[in-house]
Amino acid sequence: MIYTVGEAAKQLNVTPSTLRYYDKEGLLPFLERSGSGIRMFRDEDMSWLKMIDCLKKTGMSIKGIKHFMDCCMEGDSTIDDRLAIMGSQRDSVVQQMQEMQEMLDMLNFKCWYYQTAKDAGTCTVFDTMALEDFPEHYRKFIDPAKKNQ
Amino acid sequence: MIYTVGEAAKQLNVTPSTLRYYDKEGLLPFLERSGSGIRMFRDEDMSWLKMIDCLKKTGMSIKGIKHFMDCCMEGDSTIDDRLAIMGSQRDSVVQQMQEMQEMLDMLNFKCWYYQTAKDAGTCTVFDTMALEDFPEHYRKFIDPAKKNQ
DNA sequence: GCTTGACTTAAAGTTCACTTTAGGTTGTAC
DNA sequence: GTACAACCTAAAGTGAACTTTAAGTCAAGC
Known part of the structure; x- marks a missing residue:
């Protein structure tokens, strides 16, 4: 299943402009376009968006999320970095909950x-x-x- | 015990400018000044600041906090309003925690x-x-x- | 083939909550 | 009595995260 920016936005309860803004800021490096330049969100991309949403909701900045996504695109060489990022984000959430x-x-x-x-x-x-x-x-x-x- | 803006700020882990800003926005209607215009935070004012901090940390806007403080200053006629505000803020926190x-x-x-x-x-x-x-x-x-x- | 709604971009605008700056006053320490 | 840190105000500036605007392109339905 493939979604347009509007459909993807609806699923995440954000506006299409927000997703375009995220794209512009480099948060969606996985995103592909149709021949005519239209963003195509695949099912697995929706998982990425949920992850981004999680990081956003737990207080990570756009810049921080971009860094994480860049690591994700890099592959196995960044596993340690990503583990550290997830760990510190988890610790932060535990503190926030307290x-x-x-x-x-x-x-x-x-x-x-x-x-x-x-x-x-x-x-x-x-x-x-x-x-x-x-x-x-x-x-x-x-x-x-x-x-x- | 009486604290200056700098001392009060240190206790709350904010900058003096933040407290001056809050004052300007009407969040500190209880606050008294010395003859020469210096803000004097009494012990019971520190309780007010803790309350403001609580509302801020749970996501209430400056405008919302001002409204609550205004109700507090009004007296018994606003007990219902204040109960409603506290109730909805509590509900919001429960949701946020979930x-x-x-x-x-x-x-x-x-x-x-x-x-x-x-x-x-x-x-x-x-x-x-x-x-x-x-x-x-x-x-x-x-x-x-x-x-x- | 034309309308219509959703898509595209770049750039400017908005909102919130401070933060900084500039210029001045106060009060304690020596 | 003078230095100096902390206080004062008004106003301008900042940064984050969108949001809106303007001008144009695309694709499905009639």
Whole structure:
């Protein structure tokens, strides 16, 4: 199966211009054209696009992705480089997820906080609350210096 | 304890210019100044900054953060709005984490793939491998249309 | 054969979130 | 009292990642 830039873009949930931009930046060295110059995305190219999407979503820059793709085109001599790139990207994602979890904990606290305030009708409900009145796992978010959390 | 913009910035691991920029954009409505116009960050302001940092790190725009801060300054009349904002931000983070997990799975596959190629000295090692030769949890990443994964 | 929608390019424009620059003021240390 | 680092503002500049525009080409349906 062969897709045009518009069809490929739809599958990836991006605009055709984005794919053309990626092409211009050298992210799609695998891409072939028809005799009249039209981009032809094959099924295996869609796999490449998914990989690019993965790197993009995990925070790699266009330049970084281009470097990886260049390595991929080079062949076996770059296996070590590619392994290193994947390894550091994985480490980065693990870190990002840890940070995300911390942020989620804080947001969960805020949801509880505003839900409690909503139920009481006012944020002043917390003024008379002692630290022990807060659910245990939320206590770490409470700033004694701050009235309105 | 009171901090200058430079001290506050150091605690948050940002530059002083960033905090001045946030101030200019209206993200720091709580912030007070000394008689000579110098920004004074109190301990409870550092809590506000942590909240702003949390929203920023979870992908909220400067404009979105400003809106939230404005609600915070308004008082009890905006409790519902703030609860809604925190709720949707939490949902967004849950989604982001799910996506991150999928990306991590893919990167783990790629690490295994390149490690295997490295051990063999060539990517052609996969040419003779049947689907059953791949670890089970990695099989979903294999594209039959694609030689070099 | 002609319309129409999708494709092509190069180049300019946009948005976001800072960052830098220029010119000036403040406050602590000697 | 003077040096010097850190503060101040307004405004211009930066970099990343697209997005839009303009002018033209291609291919399927009538």
